[in-house]
Amino acid sequence: MRVKAISVGFGTLFGFLLCWGTFGQPDAIRRMLLLEDAYLYLMFASAVAVGAVGIRLVHRLRDAPLPQTKPERRHVVGAAIFGAGWAVSDACPGPIATQLGRGFGWSLCTAGGIVLGILLYFRREESAARSPGEFTLASRPASSSTVAASSSGTASLMASAPVASRRSSTGRADFE
């Protein structure tokens, strides 16, 4: 119950700020992606700067690995596909979720598309798992290594767990 309350609380704040910053308005995102408005980039840089400092302060209080992952082909290919969808719709998952609450009728199409895309991913991954001779981008064996940098600064390689258990664990990288 505590986790749900905290999650809904942070989510509500996040969604409200996304709307206030006009990130839920496709035309505003389009001006930012056409480099006519620097707001997105200034927001992003300052968010990461504050986030990076804060994460390290919290991390210092803990004796746990800081979740990090190595770049692989999937990060480039997946991000390029994602970026294409972002450019066409001028929306991404967070803003689309705000649009659902804000009564933007067309967001039912983009949200529905996200669900279909996720289902397509699982279908492909499950299909590849059934026929191990064929690897998809998502199932290549080399694509699942996680680098965990310990608090002492050393790094170790460890195989990541399957998707389901990785999601429920803490201290591991889950940036989805």
Next chain:
Amino acid sequence: MHHFLNERPAWYFIGPAFGLIVVGVFATLNAQVGVLGGFSSIVERSTGRAQTLGWKAWFVLGIVLGGLAFGLLSGTWGSNDYGWVTRTFDGGWSVVAGLVLVGAGMLIGYGAKVARGCTSGNGLTGCSFGSPSSFVATGTFFATAVGLSFVIRALGGS
């Protein structure tokens, strides 16, 4: 209240606020913010791939509520406009607009699953964590989205 919320806040307010949410979730839940993971959790639960809803599903529910609250408080609830897509394909072409938006959503959902994160997960959070894979993904989706936006404009997307 209406006037207050219809002016977007300065970037140096909203950027750090997002950064603090990333830090707050790490401090309280020992987890990483990511919106796509919430959509995915709902899909996994509703298709029997998972037995429970993950915390990110509740986070996404909060985002929807945040959008609802903003819409009501700012007096901007409800819209039939979705940017260049619905302007370009209007009237009798609305079906095309819907198909384009569904297709774009599919690219977003599938691509973010492959890349293991979206703008919030790989972008805001992964970069804050200093994760190399997130730097690569973020650079790639920004470059792709900016480049394709110019292509769409050149092709007449208004």
